[in-house]
Amino acid sequence: MLLFAIWVLFPLYFTVTSSFMTPAEVGRVPFHWVPERPTLANYSAILRGDSTPFSDDAGGGVVASSTNAVERLMPAMGRSVIVGLVVVFINLVVGGAAAYAFSRYPFRGAKIAYLGLLASRVVPAIAIVSPFFVFFRKTELLNTAPALIISYLVFTLPLAIWLLKSYFDSVPKELEEAAMLDGASRLKCLISIVLPLARPGLIAAGLLVFLEAWSEFFYALVLTNELTAPPVVAGLQNLQQFSWTTLAAASIFSLIPPVLIAVLFQRYIVSGLARGSVR
Amino acid sequence: MPPQADTAAAAGRTATASSPRPSKPARTRAQKRSRRAAADRRFGLYLALPALVVVLGLIAWPAIQTLIYSLQRVALNGDTRWVGFRNFELLFKNPDFIHSLWLTAVYAIAFLVVSTGLGLAFALLLNEQFRGRFLARTLLIVPWACPWVIAGIIWKWFADGDVGALNGALYQLGVIDEYKAWLSSDTGALIISVLAAAWRQASFAALLFLAGLQTIPHELPEAAKVDGATAWQRFRLITLPWLKPVIVVVIVINVIFGFMQFDVIYALTQGGPGNATEVLSIFLYQQLFVYTNVGMGSAVAVVLGVVALLIGLLFVKLLYRSGDVTEGVS
Numbered sequence: 001m002l003l004f005a006i007w008v009l010f011p012l013y014f015t016v017t018s019s020f021m022t023p024a025e026v027g028r029v030p031f032h033w034v035p036e037r038p039t040l041a042n043y044s045a046i047l048r049g050d051s052t053p054f055s056d057d058a059g060g061g062v063v064a065s066s067t068n069a070v071e072r073l074m075p076a077m078g079r080s081v082i083v084g085l086v087v088v089f090i091n092l093v094v095g096g097a098a099a100y101a102f103s104r105y106p107f108r109g110a111k112i113a114y115l116g117l118l119a120s121r122v123v124p125a126i127a128i129v130s131p132f133f134v135f136f137r138k139t140e141l142l143n144t145a146p147a148l149i150i151s152y153l154v155f156t157l158p159l160a161i162w163l164l165k166s167y168f169d170s171v172p173k174e175l176e177e178a179a180m181l182d183g184a185s186r187l188k189c190l191i192s193i194v195l196p197l198a199r200p201g202l203i204a205a206g207l208l209v210f211l212e213a214w215s216e217f218f219y220a221l222v223l224t225n226e227l228t229a230p231p232v233v234a235g236l237q238n239l240q241q242f243s244w245t246t247l248a249a250a251s252i253f254s255l256i257p258p259v260l261i262a263v264l265f266q267r268y269i270v271s272g273l274a275r276g277s278v279r
Numbered sequence: 280m281p282p283q284a285d286t287a288a289a290a291g292r293t294a295t296a297s298s299p300r301p302s303k304p305a306r307t308r309a310q311k312r313s314r315r316a317a318a319d320r321r322f323g324l325y326l327a328l329p330a331l332v333v334v335l336g337l338i339a340w341p342a343i344q345t346l347i348y349s350l351q352r353v354a355l356n357g358d359t360r361w362v363g364f365r366n367f368e369l370l371f372k373n374p375d376f377i378h379s380l381w382l383t384a385v386y387a388i389a390f391l392v393v394s395t396g397l398g399l400a401f402a403l404l405l406n407e408q409f410r411g412r413f414l415a416r417t418l419l420i421v422p423w424a425c426p427w428v429i430a431g432i433i434w435k436w437f438a439d440g441d442v443g444a445l446n447g448a449l450y451q452l453g454v455i456d457e458y459k460a461w462l463s464s465d466t467g468a469l470i471i472s473v474l475a476a477a478w479r480q481a482s483f484a485a486l487l488f489l490a491g492l493q494t495i496p497h498e499l500p501e502a503a504k505v506d507g508a509t510a511w512q513r514f515r516l517i518t519l520p521w522l523k524p525v526i527v528v529v530i531v532i533n534v535i536f537g538f539m540q541f542d543v544i545y546a547l548t549q550g551g552p553g554n555a556t557e558v559l560s561i562f563l564y565q566q567l568f569v570y571t572n573v574g575m576g577s578a579v580a581v582v583l584g585v586v587a588l589l590i591g592l593l594f595v596k597l598l599y600r601s602g603d604v605t606e607g608v609s
Contacts, residue, residue, distance in 0.1 A: 001409075004401055008418050011437045011478065014444035018436070031447025098330030105323025113331060120338045122591035124539045126560050127580035130573050131344035154337050161330060186322050215426030217542040222568055230428045234546055237432060244436045251429050262424035263417055270420075273483070274490035 019043070019248035026245055042249035046070055069239055072232050073250055080228040081257070083145050084213040087152045088206045091160040096202065099164035100190055104173065121158045126218055128154070136223060143224045151219045156209045163208070166275045167201025168194065204272030207265050214258050229254045342584070348577035366578035375554060376579070379562040386473060386558050387537030394477040394533050398484025399526075403518075405485070406492045416489070423482035431546025434475030438462055465555035468548045472556050476543040480536060484529045491525035492518070531594040535587055559583050 018026050020038040049071030101107065102114050132151050133142075141147040175197070176189040184192075195202070217230045226232045233250050236242055262269055349366055351359045370376050405415055422430070438445045440460030449455045461467040499521075500513050508516070519526075541560035544550065550557035550565070557565075563583065567576035 001404060001415075004404055004415070005418075007397070007478070008422055008482070010444065010448075011433050012421065014437050015433050018442070027442045030451055031444060033447075094329045094333060098327040101323035101326035105319045105326065107320040107324035107327065110323065110327070113327065117334060119588075119591065120334060122535065122587050122594075123338060123342055124535070124583055124587050126539055126541055126563060127584040127587070128338070128341035128345050130348055130567055130577050130580065131341040133567070134573070150337065153333055154341075157330060157333055157337075186319075211424065215428075217426065217428040217545075218564075221545075222564070230426050230542075233432060234428050237435075237546070244439070244442055247432065248436070251432055254429055255425060258424040258426065259421055262420045266417065266420055270486055270490060273486055 015248045015251060018245050019252050021245050023243035023245050026243075042246045043253075045246055046073055046249055046253060049074075069232075069236060069242075070246070070250070072226060073229065073236075073253065076226060076232040077229045077254065077257075079145060080214055080230075083148050083152070083228060084210045086145075086149050087156055087213045088209050090149070090153065091156050091209045092164075092202055092206055095157050095160035095205070096164050096195075099161045100168050100194065102161070102165050103168035104176075105186075117158050117161060121155075121162070125151075125155045129219065129222060132219070133222060143227060145227065147223050148216075148220060148227060151223060152213050152216060155216075156212055159212070160205050160209055163205045163272055163275060164198070164201055167198045167204075171197045200268060200271065201275075203265070204268040204275075207261060207269055208272050211258050211261060211269075345577045345580050345584070348573055349581045351574050353573035353577075362574065366574050367581075370575065370578050370582070375557070376562065378554060379557050379559050380582075382469075382556070383538060383558040383560075386469070386540065386556075387534055389469075389473045390476055390480070390537035390540065391530065391533045393473060394480035395484050395526075395529055397477065397481035398529065399488055401481060401485035402488030402492055403514075405489055419482050419485055419489075421482070422479045423486060425479055427476070427479060427540075427542035428546045430475055430479045431472075431543035434471060434478065434543075435462065435547045438467075438471045462548060463552055465552060468552060468556050472544050472547050475547060476537075476540050479543075480533060484533065487525055487529055488522060491522045495521050527594070527597050531590060531597070534590050538583070538586060538590070 017033070017035055019042050020035045020040070021032070022039060022041070025032055025036060102110060132147075136142045136147045141150075171194055175193050179189050179193055180186075214228075215230065216228070217234070220226075220228045220231045221234070224231070226235050233247070233254050236247050236250055348359075350361060350363060352362050352365075353359050401419065405412060405419065425433075437443050438461040440446065440458055440463070443458075443461075445461065446455070446458040450458065459467075461471055495518065499517050503513050503517060539560055540558065541564065544556050544558060544561055545564070548556045550561040559579065560583070563576055563579040566572050566579055570576075
């Protein structure tokens with residue numbers, strides 16, 4: 001139990017306490033486990049877009065190119081949310097329709113298509129990045145949100161279809177049959193019977209897709225110039241004279257949305273994970 | 280515990296991968312039925328079409344294009360020239376690539392062992408009744424929600440030679456007499472990069488194992504206990520076989536994640552010191568975006584993709600093979 005708590009908490013605890021310290025305090029020996037005089041300077045620096053809140057005690061050197069890097073974090077988080085929401089929306093509509101088709105109306109070749117879909121989950125997104133890069137360069141979509149939205153479908157859509165199919169499969173189809181005898185069309189069945197019943201599945205799939213999109217780093221790194229939050233935070237590391245304490249605060253900012261989502265919607269997420277993987 | 284998770288895992292145990300539902304119920308006349316079935320199929324196709332187009336366009340096409348690039352020299356201005364298997368030839372003669380290949384295998388295996396082992400231990404722990412179990416489970420989900428790259432950043436500073444808490448703790452416990460720059464030694468950097476990635480992934484493994492553990496009927500271990508089975512026997516004879524499908528899935532997912540790991544290593548070391556942590560994904564990144572060698576980078580990508588597919592095939596084989604799987608893979 002102790003090992004568990006240490007393993008999970010220690011790195012996080014260190015990040016949280018660091019974010020309330022000054023750079024001078026965090027480097028002190030022996031190590032300070034609790035900030036002596038907790039400061040919010042790191043957080044306010046990020047909100048203000050100031051990359052050197054402690055320039056006095058960090059040595060007071062002249063900071064060139066790094067001045068506006070911190071400013072990018074908040075807008076990038078906003079863009080992360082937008083990209084994530086659009087990706088979720090496309091996944092639920094396009095992926096949901098396909099999942100329902102696979103679950104209820106197997107068309108000719110459905111089985112092969114479905115197997116192909118499963119196989120595509122194994123293809124690593126990293127391995128197929130170069131065509132995207134070349135294509136987006138040609139179409140001048142590099143460094144735009146659409147480039148990310150399009151490329152994020154690579155790893156989210158198969159996941160969403162897989163997950164949603166398993167939820168649709170668990171909705172008893174007798175309900176639809178009864179409705180159809182009453183003269184409801186296929187589309188009406190889907191919209192007014194199946195979708196409400198499969199709501200936990202839609203929520204779980206939406207949350208998992210959003211978290212994946214939020215966390216994505218590789219495509220964001222190579223296809224954009226720090227458009228979303230993860231590459232911005234990673235980019236801060238490369239700055240000269242940028243202190244860990246402020247970086248810690250930036251990391252915390254970027255952690256708040258996914259951790260909040262995961263903790264609040266634990267039930268849906270665990271159920272979705274269990275379904276998405278154990279099949 | 281959510282009821283959905285229970286039924287979900289239970290369903291996963293019994294259902295086969297894809298069992299298309301039989302089409303709509305029988306009508307009175309055969310002709311009407313066949314027309315209806317055809318309409319059903321059409322409806323299904325229309326629904327699935329957008330997704331199929333997207334998957335073909337976004338996965339199949341780039342995969343084929345990558346294969347083509349790997350047989351070409353691609354100039355920055357877009358001019359391409361066929362070079363056959365020259366890229367692969369050069370690649371396998373390149374000691375850096377061979378080094379990277381081995382390193383990736385070592386990394387993936389170490390990552391697999393640490394994240395799966397810790398995940399199983401945590402799941403068994405959190406499956407017991409104790410005070411604060413709910414809180415502990417909530418904590419468990421936090422590392423999983425942490426983006427890989429952020430996990431890398433946190434661990435980079437956690438293990439830092441000047442400010443890191445790892446040094447602080449070890450120093451105060453008397454394990455080390457001076458602060459060490461863990462990430463500047465070859466093995467240190469490798470170990471930290473495995474730990475950082477496993478930090479996140481152990482949570483994922485534990486969440487899945489926990490969902491699996493909760494589907495074990497209470498009577499099973501209790502009856503065994505009455506019959507005098509020891510805790511170890513109960514674990515080996517009841518828990519492990521029951522968890523087998525979940526274990527196989529987690530192992531496969533972890534191997535693949537280990538092979539593809541980029542974010543954590545990029546944030547921690549960018550492949551350094553030297554090329555001590557330059558795994559395939561980092562090597563690929565450098566070929567493509569540092570040396571802008573699209574042909575060579577694509578050749579690396581093909582190798583990476585083939586490895587992933589092989590692991591995937593292994594997964595299918597293991598999952599559908601009868602007999603005891605856990606013995607063979609643990």
